[in-house]
Amino acid sequence: MLDEFIEDLKKMDAFNITVINTPDYLTDYFIIASVDNIITLKAIVDKFGGSNVKVHGEADSGWVILDFNDFWCHLFLPHTREYYNLERLWTIKATMRDSK
Helix, strand or coil: CHHHHHHHHHHCCCEEEEEEECCCCCCCEEEEEECCCHHHHHHHHHHHCCCCCEEECCHHHCEEEEECCCEEEEEECHHHHHHHCHHHHHHHHHHHHHCC
8 A cells, every 4th residue: 555655646746755664653654755836735635635544734834644544644845844854853763762
């Protein structure tokens, strides 16, 4: 299901897609992806959000999370993704965990 979802994201013009393995967290994977505009962000949310997928956040904020239980997809507008830099946070977390 994860690979199919990533292919669907690509078809909907998502880019710079990163998958982070997070098995000791609340879900198994984080997918982090960028989209160029709010219209595309809303279209992805409309396609996947529903009874089996929880949606957190609003497209107008530039960051929406789709919660599929086994994985979460963080969808960002580029400037919002750059600001929060989740990839860096997970790198720091992994480094802290490895140093114990």
